[in-house]
Amino acid sequence: MEDKSEKTYLLPAVWKPGKTSPGDTTTTTTTNTAIIYGGTNVGSDGEEDGLVCSGQHGRAQSGLSVLLASFFLVAQVSGLGVLALPWAVAQTGWAGLGVVVASGVLVGVAAVHLGTSWIILEERWPQYQRACRKPYPAMALRSLGVVGWHIANVVQGVTLFGVSTVTILLSAQLLESILTTSLPQIGVCSWLLVCGVVLIPLSWLSSPKEFWPASVLALIATVAACVVVVVKILVEEGTPGKEAQHPAPTLYSFFLGFGTMLFSYGGAITFPTIQNDMRDRSKFPLAVVISFVALLVMYLPLAALGYQAFGSGVQVNILLSVSGPVVTTVQVLMLVNTVFTFLMLINPLSQSLEEALNLPTAFGWRRCVTRTTLVLLGVLISLAVKNFGTVLNLMGSFAVPLLTFIFPPIFYIRLCDSGENDNWPKRTVTMPHRVFLWSLVGVGAVSMVIATWVSIQSLLESVKDMDSCFAIS
Numbered sequence: 001m002e003d004k005s006e007k008t009y010l011l012p013a014v015w016k017p018g019k020t021s022p023g024d025t026t027t028t029t030t031t032n033t034a035i036i037y038g039g040t041n042v043g044s045d046g047e048e049d050g051l052v053c054s055g056q057h058g059r060a061q062s063g064l065s066v067l068l069a070s071f072f073l074v075a076q077v078s079g080l081g082v083l084a085l086p087w088a089v090a091q092t093g094w095a096g097l098g099v100v101v102a103s104g105v106l107v108g109v110a111a112v113h114l115g116t117s118w119i120i121l122e123e124r125w126p127q128y129q130r131a132c133r134k135p136y137p138a139m140a141l142r143s144l145g146v147v148g149w150h151i152a153n154v155v156q157g158v159t160l161f162g163v164s165t166v167t168i169l170l171s172a173q174l175l176e177s178i179l180t181t182s183l184p185q186i187g188v189c190s191w192l193l194v195c196g197v198v199l200i201p202l203s204w205l206s207s208p209k210e211f212w213p214a215s216v217l218a219l220i221a222t223v224a225a226c227v228v229v230v231v232k233i234l235v236e237e238g239t240p241g242k243e244a245q246h247p248a249p250t251l252y253s254f255f256l257g258f259g260t261m262l263f264s265y266g267g268a269i270t271f272p273t274i275q276n277d278m279r280d281r282s283k284f285p286l287a288v289v290i291s292f293v294a295l296l297v298m299y300l301p302l303a304a305l306g307y308q309a310f311g312s313g314v315q316v317n318i319l320l321s322v323s324g325p326v327v328t329t330v331q332v333l334m335l336v337n338t339v340f341t342f343l344m345l346i347n348p349l350s351q352s353l354e355e356a357l358n359l360p361t362a363f364g365w366r367r368c369v370t371r372t373t374l375v376l377l378g379v380l381i382s383l384a385v386k387n388f389g390t391v392l393n394l395m396g397s398f399a400v401p402l403l404t405f406i407f408p409p410i411f412y413i414r415l416c417d418s419g420e421n422d423n424w425p426k427r428t429v430t431m432p433h434r435v436f437l438w439s440l441v442g443v444g445a446v447s448m449v450i451a452t453w454v455s456i457q458s459l460l461e462s463v464k465d466m467d468s469c470f471a472i473s
Helices: 066-077 080-092 095-124 135-178 188-203 213-236 251-263 268-276 281-313 325-356 365-385 388-417 431-464
Strands: 006-010 027-031
Touching: 066 213, 066 268, 066 281, 080 095, 080 135, 080 213, 080 251, 080 281, 080 325, 080 388, 095 135, 095 251, 095 268, 095 281, 095 388, 095 431, 135 188, 135 268, 135 325, 135 365, 135 388, 188 325, 188 365, 213 281, 213 325, 251 388, 251 431, 268 281, 325 365, 365 388, 388 431
Parallel strands: none
Antiparallel strands: 006 027
């Protein structure tokens, strides 16, 4: 019988022998199947659990080009949030357009630093040059230790569940709008139950990672929604016979809209994954610049014209403020998009939960029970809140600042300042650069606290006002 008390892991030959650092070791001998890298115990399964990397060593030779990576970045970032941008500007006033631009620039800057942080990991630990299943937590592990690893995983899980709940709400809202003529007696609460029934068996799928057309569909649906709304507003000049009102925003409404704007730039979780799929990962910053310019070209006309035409009366979902056969077609596209989006979000969350519960990876009743429970929980929250915008605001206020404004600068500074190995390529952060990054962290932290508090207040008010499917009429 094999003695499993001691294992020797052969590591990439590019590591230099005779050193104690993880970046300069040819072999690492472990006892009791635990392996130590840089003072961090990474678990009994060695690299797979602690370093979260798998696959063949070296970069993919047939990976994404810069333009394709930019395409996928736009597809991942845009989507559900763009539909609420006119409403967000209505909460912030015309100054909100400047916030949309400033937020896009700052998120882009943070994304560049996030991509550079991954390049630093590749420079120092060659095992990260292979496919990595959890790149974001990997950067947290190397910069903040095991505590950072757990925080990143928890925040990712909360974000995935929260955004998947947003997709359920939006799906029910779109169904009600599309079928209101044929089935006027069925309200959004009933459609939420229908969505749950449809999504439960779909959530049992092994993995939707091969559903790459979903990204194409998502972008087509988003662009179509922007173009249709903009054209209809320009042609019809808003709601006939009604003059839009543009009242001055309050501090409360400003931060409520700010959370929605941040949500429209969500997707930081996927940035390292897309970078990992690139042929030349060092060109990720260029892909970020291209994608965020494209995002602003989509966002600004929709936000400005939507607010100008409908003012404070604009709906949280701009598609509900316009009507017509073309709009209905776009709503159908967005509905299909939300289903794919739900599957792409709930699957990694389900797999992480199943891994934590030590459930078998093969299809079985335990998988069905676990994933059905997740969907039912999302449906219950949707029934209790019933407001697409309320949940969207909360997720944008909490998750996006943390994952986009706070973590990336900290990762970058900590990795650059690390002196664990003298043989690592030197990276320095100048004082002006350091001040800017910490300012970004500070702005993100303050914005997160205030916007999250306002979003929670809005959520509580919604429940207090009995705006819930559980309310007794």
